Amino acid sequence: MPSAAVFTDLDGTLLNHDDYSYAEALPAIAELRRRRIPLILVSSKTRAEMAQLCAELEITDPFVCENGSVIVVPPAWADVYPAEREKLVEEAGALLDYRGANRERIVQLLKTMKDDFAFSGFADMTVQDVMDCTGLSEGAAAKAMQRCASEPLLWRDSAAAMNDFAQQLGRHGLRVLKGGRFYHVMGECDKGDAVRYLLSIYESHDGAKVGSVALGDSPNDLQMLKAVDQAVVMPHPDGTYMHDDGLAGAIHAPFQGAKGWQIGVQAALSKLDEEKQ
Template sequence: MPTLQQPLMIVTDLDGSLLDHHSYSWDPAEEWLEQLQQHQIPLVICSSKTAAEILPLQKKLGITGAPFIAENGALIQLDPSERIRLPADSADYETLCHRLSLLQSRYRFTGFHNFTDREVSAMTGLSEADAALSRQRDASEVLVWRDSEEAFASFHSELTQHNLTLTQGGRFWHVMPAGSGKGEALRWLLSQQSGEPRVTIGLGDGPNDAPMLDAVDYAVVIKGYSKTPVRLTRQDLKHIYHTAHYGPEGWCEGLDYFLT
């Protein structure tokens, strides 16, 4: 088991993990967050949220300037001056939305760029100001699917022809460049780290977290609300823990399990 005295890195999803699925509060995790700061253990956010959403959250958490992974791994910020899309040659958000608009004549779906801030707020429970930040996207689009399962399979196939892929988050589907994802982004980020390698503990609750949880040394699968289970490919079961609690309570439970 890892210890707080080792060089560690905590990699965390936000919604439904560090943040409560309904209230977006992290109050139950305050004690652990303080411990991580006291031991100078980096906290790397790996989320479906946008960079515009993560930056003010980092400030509130006291980790301003730390690297983070946004938009399910389609965007990585190494430091305040360096932000990259993954893969590096992937299309920007405007181009991605244009490609999706060409498919809307054959499939019934709505993207975040089609909604207003008020509509996104009503769907997510975010304030209108925070909903506006969620719509400031750089590399991926969020979809509300309104068509059949059969049409969805065809839609997925067509996206592949455009070098795009789909991943399921806690609430919505996300269209991303092929070759991106939380696992790919985390492995790339770790390859850029200098100095002594850190033992990584990852925490997530949704199907889109599975690649990230497969890429860390120790994985905490937080009990979630998604109907789709979190399926990991790794076989080292002693390095995987499934929590009994949701959200930040489960987040603390996972760190308690591996670090105390």
């Protein structure tokens, strides 16, 4: 069993906001591999997007898609994953634990709300539209549109309207979370739920405490950051940080994206190591 586990958001955190590069984070990723500390990606991105990144980084641990709506379980975890096997969906050599709402239901509901609120969802966009608002390549944008349990929105209405929008979604068992670029409509789950669940698996396997670190920059990361021993808050593009009273002991990375991630991971692991002494 690992002595620690690192959970991380992607856009603006492990990945640079503009060019999506992780190059400056590679030394810290190599250090995690050397210490056999799992790196668990936790993102609003789709399984198609994240599977490619895991392959590039040679990550074989579980990963969490669409803000906690889906956990992708590697084959090696099949015997230790506690969810009922019949509820898991086997697809392309992995087991999928669907924890959120069905995207088709979400999109159908959003269609009925178009007359009352101003927004555009991925279901309203072409691949070119997604490329224009994210800076992704055509292939990456197509992968970003392969969603199964959430719908990203560009919100074009007021803050007061957002409150009404969220209340209406709640009456249908759905919620809306703010990410770095989009609002995300999804089921009643979040990144924190998935992180706590995966930590419980690591800890129950050998019956020992696993030190935990999480890195993120946006409101949809908040519950994940609160679920771990050491949170690392990444700066926004304008240099400001997300604030919450529950993050009083958080480390604040000095830079956005991969460069700041590298420093934040090193600082968090050093802090965990000091606490063990």
